[in-house]
Amino acid sequence: MRADSQSSRVRVESGLGKRRRREIIFRTFGLVATLVGVFFLVAFFATLIANGSSAFVQTFLELDIEYSEEALAPNGEIDLDFADFDGIARAALRKKFPDVTARNERRELNRLISVGAGYQIRDAITNNPELLGSSVAMQVPAAANVDMLLKGNIDRNVPADQRPLSDQQIQWIGQLTADGSLATKFNKALFVNGDSREPELAGIRGALMGSFYMLVITIALAFPIGAAAAIYLEEFAPRNRWADLIEVNINNLAAVPSIVFGLLGLAVFINWIGIPRSAPLVGGLVLSLLTLPVIIIASRAAIKAVPPSIREAAFGLGASKMQVVFHHVLPLAMPGMLTGAIIGMSRALGESAPLLMIGMVAFIVDVPGNFSDPATALPVQIYLWADSPERAFAERTSAAIIVLLGFLLLMNLAAVILRKRVERKW
């Protein structure tokens, strides 16, 4: 007996080292796995900020713009249809390089200015016709390639035929930098313009407004309907097969791929009812259906958390079932329901796959002004820009992502604060 326990003790002790090593290995695996997620998140934000932060500033070119009468008012009056605004900007740049005369050289020089310069001059003279005949210093946007070179995104050392700027152009840019004509300023265009083919003029305002209109519809539809459904299922529904069916249904809807909701929107809202494609109205309707299950599930949890004693006290005072729910349960569950709504909205804001199905991926320059104007959404704009080959668009895509994540962060922060402030222990 004694010998037996002795030997088993020896056996256990001889295995201990191996078992401890296995324990350490297992634990290390766990640690590594946890770090994978953290590492990815850090790498992700680092690349995002490294790529995107430079898009918030932009290179401008200071030119002495001459609002000459011959270019603007060939017939004595300012004629906005025929005036050569681009020509004015080009002439102003040429004055800085008097020795550039050859035709192809001049063309290369012109490419340093953005087409936005012409628009800016047009706006200036339209707002203030007295400028005619005068000469004013003005900062106009430089072409995207100039911007990219100065931000270091175009490599000067590669052979000239492999980069978008010629040696001559780089030399001019050097001269302009040296005499202080090139300056970087905050990139206002990114926030006030709609989409554009020119990276230096492209902005996210149109996409932001599209997202805004869609979210207005989504919150207006999904929150009341979701809250009502949750109230019914939690407080009124008889425990029968119909209620079970609805319950299973909602849980499944929450897990249906979002692209399938896009197919629904295309078939029902666009082809059947006939709402125009690309309109925020359709997008809002689709996103409402998409967020409805999220809101219902969160609202049910919030209602369930209200203790039965509240209901019983109200019943005891003679309230009807409806009065109990709307006067007592609902106000107490409201913060939780609102939290669910905010989380549903943040999911709707980031959603893009269903919007591709209903035509919200068009190239739209105008900022939408109502619920039926063609529009895109912020995530779809990111998708569109990510597809563009220009280096300058990659930078703006990152910037747009930063803006999108900023909004999502704000919404989630609001949800957390709401939850913290009204959280009560029963």
Next chain:
Amino acid sequence: MQITTLILILFALAASAFYFGRERSLAVATGPKKLLSLHSLPGYYGYYTAIWALLPALAIILLWTLVEPKVIVALIVQGLPGAEQSMSSGELNLLVNNIQNLASGDVVAVEIDTVLREASLRYQELTSTSRRLLVVLTLGIAALGGVFSWRRITPQFRARNRVESVVSGFLIAASSIAILTTIGIVMSVLFEAIRFFREVSVTEFLFGLNWSPQTAIRADQVGSSGSFGAVPLFTGTLLITGIAMLVAVPVGIMTAIFLAEYSSNSVRSITKPVLEILAGIPTVVYGFFAALTVAPIVRNVGESMGFEVASESALAAGLVMGIMIIPLVSSLSDDAINAVPRAMRDGALALGSTRSEAMIKVLLPAALPGIVGGVLLAISRAIGETMIVVMAAGLAANLTANPLEAVTTVTVQIVTLLVGDQEFDSAKTLAAFALGLMLFLITLGLNVLGLKVVRKYREEYD
């Protein structure tokens, strides 16, 4: 008058109806204790009149806006000369479009002839008549409803019950929207898919090895017959999903184990929110990251090791998708592990097992059903994921199991087939709905199974 102004006026009417209803209930109340003679609180009488003033009128506006455009177009088409009426439906659509554009003052693509001009004038006339009719009708109905309900108010009138039954009707309607959505999804995908299967046989779609969704523009065109064998799409989807699962399942489960068993509270309080952030990042952002950061790295690493890597390899898309799914797997595994009674773990430790032995030999086997359910949900999520693969996976339907080649998935093809302008009844666009049907059925099956397993398992230890 704009519809929105009309609706605003209706709400104003309803508000005044509320006021008058309430006042009337107070006026008809008799006896020394006035309020006690009423069946309901005065507010309920107000709500009752307001509901009568508002709901029928709103219903009429809704119906009108749905039916009006179709009726007007039908009337316009009827009024066209015989030659135009015998046009094909496509041409007719174009003509109607032009008429509408001219009527609303937009640019018209064709030369404006007398037919067009007259039709557009008629269109304007019809629209404005219809609008006027709508305004008169809704305001009339609202007034009638308000007066009718106002006159019914007596002290015995059971206003609260009436109002509550309307509210409970609204609650029931709201909760059945979930069912309607499911029916809508099934119907919209099913009908188009059936139309597709009239042109392409089901067996070819399910077992064909060649996917090139072309439809002929001209009959004599080279390569005019497209082929709709979806097997390469299914294998491509499986390949990317498989890669994603290889990343997400071990990492997710090990994360859950580490957080449940080994980490201190402070580590957990950092790691959990980090994983929640990962779950909250929009998929389009993951797609951008996969296409612009991960794909080049995968390619460089692969080529430095002597492999040939496609620039849109399945590996890059799968890796990033795996990262996206980690939080889902880890939180469901966490739930499953925490649902195992603590006594089982303590018992294993008391018998002298190490923590890892207790985890591997006792806790994990007990939590396995829950974890499997979670993995099923994660697979369904990966199959339905769209943006990552649209941005980072390819378009070419290769039948391959090599993760370094470009493959395409079901969702990518749905997007490419439906984005852009096509005729809506060609086999090409209908194919997208057939793929959508497959996607819906497969994910639905996985979800039902996964949810059932997860829930059944939770109940077992409760």
